[in-house]
Amino acid sequence: MNIGKFTTIICLLAFVAINVVIISSSVADDSQPKVGYGRGGRMSGSSKSARSDEPIQPISINYDYNRAKVELGKKLFFEPRLSKSGWITCNSCHNLSTGGADNLPSSIGHKWFLGPINSPTVLNAKFNLAQFWDGRAKDLKEQAGGPIANPLEMGSNHELAVSVLQSIPEYVQWFSEIYGLEEMYGGEEINIDQVTDAIAAFEETLITPNSRFDLWLKDYDDSISDSEKEGYYLFKEKGCIACHNGVGVGGSSYQKFGMAKPYDKDTHTLGRYNVTKSEKDKYIFKVPLLRNIELTAPYFHDASTWDLSEAVNIMAEYQLGSKLTDDETGKIVEFLRTLTGDQPSVIFPILPPSTSTTPEPNRN
Amino acid sequence: MNIGKFTTIICLLAFVAINVVIISSSVADDSQPKVGYGRGGRMSGSSKSARSDEPIQPISINYDYNRAKVELGKKLFFEPRLSKSGWITCNSCHNLSTGGADNLPSSIGHKWFLGPINSPTVLNAKFNLAQFWDGRAKDLKEQAGGPIANPLEMGSNHELAVSVLQSIPEYVQWFSEIYGLEEMYGGEEINIDQVTDAIAAFEETLITPNSRFDLWLKDYDDSISDSEKEGYYLFKEKGCIACHNGVGVGGSSYQKFGMAKPYDKDTHTLGRYNVTKSEKDKYIFKVPLLRNIELTAPYFHDASTWDLSEAVNIMAEYQLGSKLTDDETGKIVEFLRTLTGDQPSVIFPILPPSTSTTPEPNRN
Numbered sequence: 001m002n003i004g005k006f007t008t009i010i011c012l013l014a015f016v017a018i019n020v021v022i023i024s025s026s027v028a029d030d031s032q033p034k035v036g037y038g039r040g041g042r043m044s045g046s047s048k049s050a051r052s053d054e055p056i057q058p059i060s061i062n063y064d065y066n067r068a069k070v071e072l073g074k075k076l077f078f079e080p081r082l083s084k085s086g087w088i089t090c091n092s093c094h095n096l097s098t099g100g101a102d103n104l105p106s107s108i109g110h111k112w113f114l115g116p117i118n119s120p121t122v123l124n125a126k127f128n129l130a131q132f133w134d135g136r137a138k139d140l141k142e143q144a145g146g147p148i149a150n151p152l153e154m155g156s157n158h159e160l161a162v163s164v165l166q167s168i169p170e171y172v173q174w175f176s177e178i179y180g181l182e183e184m185y186g187g188e189e190i191n192i193d194q195v196t197d198a199i200a201a202f203e204e205t206l207i208t209p210n211s212r213f214d215l216w217l218k219d220y221d222d223s224i225s226d227s228e229k230e231g232y233y234l235f236k237e238k239g240c241i242a243c244h245n246g247v248g249v250g251g252s253s254y255q256k257f258g259m260a261k262p263y264d265k266d267t268h269t270l271g272r273y274n275v276t277k278s279e280k281d282k283y284i285f286k287v288p289l290l291r292n293i294e295l296t297a298p299y300f301h302d303a304s305t306w307d308l309s310e311a312v313n314i315m316a317e318y319q320l321g322s323k324l325t326d327d328e329t330g331k332i333v334e335f336l337r338t339l340t341g342d343q344p345s346v347i348f349p350i351l352p353p354s355t356s357t358t359p360e361p362n363r364n
Numbered sequence: 365m366n367i368g369k370f371t372t373i374i375c376l377l378a379f380v381a382i383n384v385v386i387i388s389s390s391v392a393d394d395s396q397p398k399v400g401y402g403r404g405g406r407m408s409g410s411s412k413s414a415r416s417d418e419p420i421q422p423i424s425i426n427y428d429y430n431r432a433k434v435e436l437g438k439k440l441f442f443e444p445r446l447s448k449s450g451w452i453t454c455n456s457c458h459n460l461s462t463g464g465a466d467n468l469p470s471s472i473g474h475k476w477f478l479g480p481i482n483s484p485t486v487l488n489a490k491f492n493l494a495q496f497w498d499g500r501a502k503d504l505k506e507q508a509g510g511p512i513a514n515p516l517e518m519g520s521n522h523e524l525a526v527s528v529l530q531s532i533p534e535y536v537q538w539f540s541e542i543y544g545l546e547e548m549y550g551g552e553e554i555n556i557d558q559v560t561d562a563i564a565a566f567e568e569t570l571i572t573p574n575s576r577f578d579l580w581l582k583d584y585d586d587s588i589s590d591s592e593k594e595g596y597y598l599f600k601e602k603g604c605i606a607c608h609n610g611v612g613v614g615g616s617s618y619q620k621f622g623m624a625k626p627y628d629k630d631t632h633t634l635g636r637y638n639v640t641k642s643e644k645d646k647y648i649f650k651v652p653l654l655r656n657i658e659l660t661a662p663y664f665h666d667a668s669t670w671d672l673s674e675a676v677n678i679m680a681e682y683q684l685g686s687k688l689t690d691d692e693t694g695k696i697v698e699f700l701r702t703l704t705g706d707q708p709s710v711i712f713p714i715l716p717p718s719t720s721t722t723p724e725p726n727r728n
Contacts (some may be wrong), residue, residue: 112476346712
């Protein structure tokens with residue numbers, strides 16, 4: 001073979017190989033977070049955005065997770081045996097297929113009981129100053145223990161839930177790997193603190209970055225339309241922004257439902273009063289997040305409307321004492337729809353089987 | 365640049381590129397089915413296995429799917445709005461986290477109703493000669509329509525379920541792409557036939573290849589232990605194999621529960637009689653699949669035991685008229701545990717939101 005032929009063959013080989021590399025890396029890119037590729041704007045990075053002083057901040061992505069703990073937490077989030085019936089999971093009411101909520105006026109629980117209040121979304125819940133509508137849990141970990149033991153929800157209790165996990169060798173191994181081998185094999189057992197800690201670790205990952213609005217905040221000018229932008233300006237001018245701000249577009253304060261005008265559609269849900277027993281806290285609720293709001297109808301703690309436009313009008317009337325024109329409402333709703341981000345991509349977990357010592361499910 | 369240098373550079377380039385290809389394809393391989401890599405046996409292929417005459421055959425993997433239809437079917441499988449309550453999905457009773465079943469004696473349905481019979485697994489269900497314990501549905505497609513409209517299960521009806529999908533533009537688009545654009549935009553609407561066809565297409569993919577027993581069938585000798593092998597020989601010798609054979613290790617015939625001795629633990633479930641109304645079909649049921657049997661307790665149509673050893677003993681006594689020693693039972697159970705294969709890896713679907721015309725969920 002002469003040098004010329006050899007070079008031709010090598011060139012061909014290199015050409016084919018390089019093409020395969022290019023093709024395979026462009027396929028691989030699909031699994032990477034898409035931060036504004038091809039949108040003609042600034043790449044996200046450390047340089048300051050022209051919009052970094054806006055009262056809403058974009059969701060930043062954090063990969064610094066304890067992956068083993070997050071994986072365990074995911075299993076527990078989808079674990080029906082944490083409920084008395086062996087059928088209800090965290091995901092039953094905080095469905096990751098449907099915006100992290102159940103899209104019901106109030107949740108269905110053990111024995112088909114009716115929950116007392118609309119289930120808030122688990123997506124971006126880490127941005128809340130506290131959990132539940134009345135803020136009675138200080139964080140995700142404290143929240144996670146609530147529904148397991150609530151007779152209207154999962155209907156179990158912490159002792160039973162833990163004993164289910166303790167009866168399954170795979171769980172014992174995972175918990176011991178994450179929370180300390182010696183303590184566990186030295187006689188210590190799985191405890192509810194570890195269970196809720198792992199669930200919370202998974203929930204911390206349930207954020208929705210890269211909404212069109214976040215891209216706009218990062219100077220990708222074309223990511224929202226003029227009328228969506230007008231909606232945002234109206235959202236600020238009319239005063240919605242006073243409560244719905246920050247990374248979560250809400251979740252950072254408690255406010256009275258009925259600030260401008262007493263809210264008469266639901267007068268028996270007392271909100272923060274249940275926690276503080278202080279008269280001034282009646283009808284005060286944690287301001288909900290507006291991220292992915294188009295996915296989480298019905299709206300408000302009492303689910304009084306399924307319609308986002310109506311929800312905006314109710315807020316304007318009862319919180320701000322103003323009446324919006326149809327055009328204003330429409331534009332604000334358009335803006336709100338730009339807050340829908342990338343939904344978490346979750347591989348449905350495979351759970352280990354029960355053993356002869358696992359407490360049997362009880363539907364009663 | 366002379367030819368020599370050019371050739372060297374090209375060679376280097378080709379070397380780097382080829383290595384990247386090799387590395388990236390070995391990474392990509394992780395998502396491919398692992399058929400016995402590094403197990404020191406024969407690679408699966410077209411050459412005949414020494415064990416190809418065994419009465420159980422391995423599950424073969426088929427990639428020839430209509431991927432768009434399977435993806436739509438997956439969404440529908442996890443779609444709570446196919447139920448009247450907006451809360452129950454196919455996955456509620458055929459949970460892909462837990463062996464494709466709900467691990468309950470009988471399923472919980474709409475309004476917490478108690479299902480009449482133990483839910484069979486959806487995994488490998490395509491290997492059944494018909495669906496349901498009594499075989500009343502001829503295939504997966506026919507089966508899929510049943511639970512949606514069963515008042516004890518999802519509690520909806522076909523008209524309502526279809527009208528939910530029809531109200532959501534994303535579903536209309538997906539159905540029209542898969543089932544014909546012209547017909548749908550020409551006035552035709554989504555119909556229940558398409559819905560069940562798509563669900564069945566997804567369910568067809570829910571197979572569990574690469575069990576240790578299947579690898580052994582493919583001549584990977586070390587994939588099962590001596591005592592598991594003895595269990596398999598006992599399974600054949602004692603006669604279990606007469607009904608539990610083929611790819612599904614069952615599912616290919618109807619048999620009377622109580623062949624050797626009348627089954628007295630449940631005499632009111634009449635089985636195939638409900639379909640044929642023929643006296644001779646009383647207590648005749650479709651033989652269940654034994655694939656992944658360790659994951660799908662409790663056992664039998666009446667869930668009369670949670671214990672796999674006891675299930676084996678009941679079968680020996682009532683079907684074969686024999687009594688196994690503890691050692692025999694133990695070994696057969698060991699063999700049965702080798703039938704657990706790769707569980708389907710499913711990315712939890714993201715569902716499109718309801719619209720103002722979507723029928724509201726109804727928990728009553």
